Amino acid sequence: MWLPIMGLIIGVIIGLLTDITIPEEYSNYLSIAILAALDTLFGGIRAQLQNIYDEKVFVSGFFFNIVLAASLAFLGVHLGVDLYLAAVFAFGVRLFQNIAVIRRILLTKWSTTSEK
Amino acid sequence: MKKKVNSNRVILSLVFLVLGFMVAFSFRVTQDESDNRKGLTDRQWDQHISLRNELIEQEEKNRELQKELNEKQEKVRNIEANLSKEAQVFFNMAEDAEKYRMFLGKVKVSGDGVKVTLADGEYNPDEENINNYLVHEHHVFKVINELYISGAAAISVNGQRISHKSYVLCTGPVITVDGYQHPAPFEITAIGDPDVLSSALNITGGVKDQLVNDQIVFTIEEVDDIQMDPILGN
Numbered sequence: 001m002w003l004p005i006m007g008l009i010i011g012v013i014i015g016l017l018t019d020i021t022i023p024e025e026y027s028n029y030l031s032i033a034i035l036a037a038l039d040t041l042f043g044g045i046r047a048q049l050q051n052i053y054d055e056k057v058f059v060s061g062f063f064f065n066i067v068l069a070a071s072l073a074f075l076g077v078h079l080g081v082d083l084y085l086a087a088v089f090a091f092g093v094r095l096f097q098n099i100a101v102i103r104r105i106l107l108t109k110w111s112t113t114s115e116k
Numbered sequence: 117m118k119k120k121v122n123s124n125r126v127i128l129s130l131v132f133l134v135l136g137f138m139v140a141f142s143f144r145v146t147q148d149e150s151d152n153r154k155g156l157t158d159r160q161w162d163q164h165i166s167l168r169n170e171l172i173e174q175e176e177k178n179r180e181l182q183k184e185l186n187e188k189q190e191k192v193r194n195i196e197a198n199l200s201k202e203a204q205v206f207f208n209m210a211e212d213a214e215k216y217r218m219f220l221g222k223v224k225v226s227g228d229g230v231k232v233t234l235a236d237g238e239y240n241p242d243e244e245n246i247n248n249y250l251v252h253e254h255h256v257f258k259v260i261n262e263l264y265i266s267g268a269a270a271i272s273v274n275g276q277r278i279s280h281k282s283y284v285l286c287t288g289p290v291i292t293v294d295g296y297q298h299p300a301p302f303e304i305t306a307i308g309d310p311d312v313l314s315s316a317l318n319i320t321g322g323v324k325d326q327l328v329n330d331q332i333v334f335t336i337e338e339v340d341d342i343q344m345d346p347i348l349g350n
Contacts, residue, residue, distance in 0.1 A: 003125045003126065003128075003129045004125065004128045004129040004131075004132045005132070006129060007128075007129030007130060007131075007132040007133035007136065008129075008132040008133065008135065008136040009136065010133055010136070011132065011133040011134060011135065011136025011137035011138075011139075011140065012136040012137070012139070012140040013140075014133075014136075014137050014140070015136065015137040015138070015139065015140025015141035015142075015143070015144065016140050016143075016144055018141065019157050019159055019160070020141075021145070021148070021157065022145060027142070027145050027146065030138065030141065030142045030145065031142060033138060034135075034138050034139055034142055037134070037135050037138060038135075041131075041135065055124060055127065058131075059127055059131060062131050062134075063134075066134075066138075
């Protein structure tokens with residue numbers, strides 16, 4: 001279990017130490033990408049808890065969603081439509097749904113263990 | 117099964133690494149924007165400050181050097197002032213030397229001046245003493261002195277240059293100037309301001325009147341561009 005946490009810490013350190021500055025207009029894409037990543041992560045956790053977790057689906061979904069969200073925002077900027085709002089909406093809704101499902105599963109598990 | 121779990125973990129940690137990187141990076145970017153330091157990171161800020169300090173140091177150094185330069189320039193200006201003073205002194209000395217050379221008859225002199233001719237008076241049978249109407253050396257003296265007083269630069273008698281140690285002697289019917297005998301009439305040539313010289317001689321009761329009283333034929337004329345050679349063997 002320590003390996004993913006190590007990865008997280010190393011990622012945070014790299015992110016804090018890099019001296020790369022990106023133009024302000026690209027920070028939107030980054031936020032969208034983070035939202036997509038979080039969505040996929042919670043989706044993965046839910047799938048794990050529901051025992052339908054598939055690694056390939058999770059990993060491919062993680063990176064694919066990031067790229068897709070960023071390119072959607074990019075396309076929206078160039079078309080003059082705030083398409084990133086659609087991504088924010090979709091990912092946000094799904095994020096809350098996933099978290100709700102995880103909460104319910106955990107509650108059920110906890111109540112069954114306490115009944116025992 | 118163990119290997120499966122391992123690869124699972126590795127891929128999961130990769131995912132977490134990307135996630136952590138993105139979150140941290142986004143966090144930092146947003147913070148930079150809110151700080152609004154023209155997009156400067158800490159390291160750039162440090163660099164900025166060190167460059168500024170270096171600049172300040174250089175400017176202080178420049179100022180000191182500028183001060184030094186000003187001092188040096190002041191010194192140079194003092195030296196130049198002294199030099200110009202000295203140059204003025206030398207110029208004056210050279211001028212004096214030239215003047216003295218002129219008086220000593222060491223150099224050739226040329227310029228405008230006057231020519232005074234002193235001739236013996238007409239033979240007068242009534243006069244007992246012939247000396248009463250001859251030109252004597254003191255007449256020549258008078259003219260020469262008057263011309264020198266009036267500022268003549270150079271004087272010659274019958275073409276012979278007069279110097280500071282010249283002598284004029286009366287030797288019977290002729291006068292001797294520096295060992296050379298000159299008969300009448302005597303032509304005394306002087307270089308100087310013609311107006312001044314002639315008016316000095318013509319002044320009432322002056323040299324001209326005295327000489328005319330002594331029965332001497334006195335003529336004066338202003339001459340342009342007189343040339344006088346230096347005294348030989350001087």
